[in-house]
Amino acid sequence: MLTGVLAATLPSTSPAFARQDDLQALLSAPVGVERTAPVSSVPFQTRVRKFYLDASVNGETHEFIFDTGSPTIVSRQLADALGLEIVGRNTGRDANGTPVTMDFAIIDRLTLGDVTFTRVPVLIHDFSGLATGACLIDGGVIGSEILPGSAWRIDAAAGRLEIAESAAALAPLETVLSAPLHDFGYPHAPVLDYALGEIADKALFDTGSEEEVVLFHQVADSRPARAHIVRGSVVTGQGSEGESAGGRSENRELVRFSLEDFRIGETSPGPVRATTRTVPPSLVGAGMMDRFIVTLDYPGAAFTLSPRDAPAPERVEPGFALAFAGEGVEVVQLFEGSPADEAGLRLGDRVTAIDGRALGGHGCEDVHWLMGEYSEADGGALTVERAGETMVIEVPPVR
Template identity: 50%
Template structure:
């Protein structure tokens, strides 16, 4: 969800960012429930003894909501300016969290960023206490298993149950925020990617990589789908609307291990991402002590999801068509980018006393599947009409 911050502006904090976080382990392996709602992963944890729900996002440093940080009485020790995942410059406070308890493990003196999510359209409703991210990863091997609904970690891979990886590549740690960076290649292009569960795609190629001749030769031409819309919301809000492209790569490699055809998209801001989509087919292990990134095949891949051809999102207090793809059933039915949706298959999308903004946002994330077909009542130029989109 969020990109790494810039250089810290405080010497004390700088020392804390370079020192390893002390981890107190009551058991060799810590395992806790991992819940997927839509494409977002959630875990339960306790910060300074206060239990709360957090988003688990490998592509983000740990960020506490301003409201939660104030409730804990955290004081800022520095400010930091960096860029979010859409490339927007943003300034956040830094604080030190004395303890963060995850299952049977306790992390001590964790540097955390503090951000007011209330200005975001969707994020304000999805981020409760905050986001747990990558500065927690060094010193442990982490296994993410959405099939079992579990997040596990231990001091070494040897402590964990044996498994048979189908793909392995080097895992890099370039210092705070210790983001998981891996080697990948497509065609003749070899590069580094961020493993980012805050992005729903299997692969999101940096545009300049996707446009190289070698990568273009790996794209199945009949698989290309184009459209217009927003890439997503990050800490600084929503980026500009632009061209969207989805396609199938014939081969995507982690080091020398080929993963076969992979559905991919592009992104305007580097780096390339390996996103949460990989979890539909694999259990992912980030072995920081062993400097390995490993994929194990799930016992049953998640059912393939149809691409719906459009997406809805809150923009201010209104639900709008945020993405629309050419030649889709939605486009053929007459839907337009920016249409305001006031009802969705009979459910009101209008914010009111009995229909809060956050209940609408959660319904879009957790239960709405555009590929199943829907009746959208839209408001366009002051006139209400209903557009029926058939199931794929």
């Protein structure tokens, strides 16, 4: 959601800061952790390629997105309902590099399962300004500030997040990859060492990204990186890299490819499918959990991968993507030579119906259907408006 938090400013009259003149002093203070059991298990659901779970904020329970690549962000509506005091303001950049200004507040108690985190600094944002924010985001985003001091095991197959006082308290699992886990201070995002041939760099472990690997484009464009792209695996296109707190990114070149010899720490998880992003850093995303259970061991400073009982079905790349933009649904990504491209679909086409189901006028019902039930891989008869004309384009399914 939001990465690269920058310098913050404080209201000079804030009574909460009568004895300190810098918000950084608050952000550097460790978040408190209260446990009623050595291990707490929190169920989550995967919807629209995000992890949703319930959490209690100052005694009020709401649904949140669990996103290790983001600071914790509370919706403006929830912040107002809780009467949170604004203690500062921050301008940072979202995942697309767009500057976003948000207020800071302090949550007294944030509870996940049997674990309560105290005095948690949070950002406040009005998600209703996003095209689908009001439909997909309730309480906000639970991010990385609360990760230090615990071992976190994320099992996407089971839909279970375990929070333990140490990795030793978790059930033992086979480990196929172990690498150093770095914490460089607020917002305490999980940072990993990765290597690609002779390239050695750092990546953010980001459950907010659905991909296996996302390389910063300057890394991907380098000669050493190109040498490790699997021959014949590259597909290119045009479109938006996605929507973040500041809105949807501008259209740009898109590329997808497979990598060999991609290593986390000193070990390869096997061949990975990757894409690129315009804004650093590189990412290791939630797509890695199609094959592995992830443990973020903050006390032990270790990132580990354990094999799932069975991998998820191999992902299909449909070659195009639809999203809500402005007042309707648009083609926001299109890859060259894909079935959708060859059928005549074009970037920016406004899609008003799919297989006779009208899109528009149904509010969140349309959002949940398009992003939860429909899959671009299924194709369909897309009713398209382009340059004042209406046409039906038959997009074949991709299997």
